[in-house]
Amino acid sequence: MNVQTTFTQRVGISLPIVQAGMAGVTTPEMVAAAANSGALGTIGGGYLSPNALQTQIRQVKSRTDRPFAVNLFIPQDNAPHVPDLTPLREILNPIRHRLGLDPLPEAVPEPPSFEEQMEVVFDEAVPVFSFTFGIPTPAVMDACSKQGIATIGTATTVEEAIEIERAGASAVVVQGAEAGGHRGTFLPYAEQPLIGTFALIPQVADAISIPVIAAGGIMDGRGLAAALALGAAGVQMGTAFLASPESGAHPLYQKRVKEGVETDTQMTRAYSGKPARGIRTRFMEALSTQNTTIAPYPMQHYLTQDIRKRAADLGMTDYMSMWAGQGLRLATDRSVAEIIVDVMQEAQQVLRSLSNL
Numbered sequence: 001m002n003v004q005t006t007f008t009q010r011v012g013i014s015l016p017i018v019q020a021g022m023a024g025v026t027t028p029e030m031v032a033a034a035a036n037s038g039a040l041g042t043i044g045g046g047y048l049s050p051n052a053l054q055t056q057i058r059q060v061k062s063r064t065d066r067p068f069a070v071n072l073f074i075p076q077d078n079a080p081h082v083p084d085l086t087p088l089r090e091i092l093n094p095i096r097h098r099l100g101l102d103p104l105p106e107a108v109p110e111p112p113s114f115e116e117q118m119e120v121v122f123d124e125a126v127p128v129f130s131f132t133f134g135i136p137t138p139a140v141m142d143a144c145s146k147q148g149i150a151t152i153g154t155a156t157t158v159e160e161a162i163e164i165e166r167a168g169a170s171a172v173v174v175q176g177a178e179a180g181g182h183r184g185t186f187l188p189y190a191e192q193p194l195i196g197t198f199a200l201i202p203q204v205a206d207a208i209s210i211p212v213i214a215a216g217g218i219m220d221g222r223g224l225a226a227a228l229a230l231g232a233a234g235v236q237m238g239t240a241f242l243a244s245p246e247s248g249a250h251p252l253y254q255k256r257v258k259e260g261v262e263t264d265t266q267m268t269r270a271y272s273g274k275p276a277r278g279i280r281t282r283f284m285e286a287l288s289t290q291n292t293t294i295a296p297y298p299m300q301h302y303l304t305q306d307i308r309k310r311a312a313d314l315g316m317t318d319y320m321s322m323w324a325g326q327g328l329r330l331a332t333d334r335s336v337a338e339i340i341v342d343v344m345q346e347a348q349q350v351l352r353s354l355s356n357l
Contacts, residue, residue: 007211007233014038020238021071030246032063033336074134154184176216180325205231219330221346260328273300282318
């Protein structure tokens with residue numbers, strides 16, 4: 001099967017599908033399976049140390065000779081202000097005690113060095129580099145261009161998509177409010193923009209000339225066909241792959257995805273300090289009225305990391321982060337390859353039926 005668009009031609013793949021780089025969930029098996037199926041597999045590398053990132057890249061290379069991507073988080077321009085963590089400790093320490101953890105330590109870990117992560121991307125000659133939470137410096141973009149690395153940014157508004165195009169990106173993912181995981185918003189707004197995927201696609205497509213990849217609530221061939229009809233050159237899918245055998249998601253997380261419905265997710269800052277959509281949990285509800293005590297990203301991520309890990313070890317989903325989009329009813333436990341084949345076949349059937357109207 002080979003379906004070419006401006007996006008597939010630009011990155012050298014045969015199908016207009018991107019497997020989302022879901023940090024902590026994507027595995028080399030998932031990325032390679034997507035790539036071998038003709039889609040663009042993506043390593044979710046945002047939280048990986050340079051050594052761990054290099055290991056995953058090499059594991060993917062050992063499983064496929066087709067193009068794949070690494071997705072990284074753009075560091076914030078300014079280090080977050082360190083707030084008074086006393087109120088947050090008063091909320092988190094009882095939860096930590098319940099899970100058998102010591103009280104919250106004083107020191108907060110530092111995130112991996114973006115510069116060192118990029119050195120790995122360059123050294124390993126990764127074919128595609130995708131980025132979230134901002135735009136890399138001109139030096140990084142120029143280095144990617146010189147090395148022949150295609151670049152894909154993440155936008156949640158038309159204005160952000162225009163900035164990504166100006167920076168020289170090869171394509172842009174337009175992330176609708178339906179999407180699971182962290183919001184990629186990086187320009188300042190009075191409130192977090194939550195524009196739906198199918199409202200955003202045509203507005204971005206009219207505003208920029210680089211390929212648009214639609215993300216958010218797209219789970220099957222009907223979503224792909226609709227996105228293409230609105231001006232997208234491809235789609236990015238994440239929640240659709242969460243319950244696949246290749247997924248690194250905890251088995252109970254996968255069970256919640258397969259049993260979930262469209263009303264089961266909500267936006268939260270509880271786990272990381274940044275707005276993200278996930279399956280509703282007791283932890284999210286406990287912090288929902290405590291927004292003033294939540295630490296900024298990425299501090300909150302590291303302050304809650306032990307809780308999430310211990311909860312996963314104990315099988316207590318109430319305290320796990322289970323990122324997912326609004327298309328939960330359409331999730332299955334089929335393999336990555338089967339999902340991609342089904343999406344393409346259904347999209348072609350839909351487009352043929354529409355052409356006969």
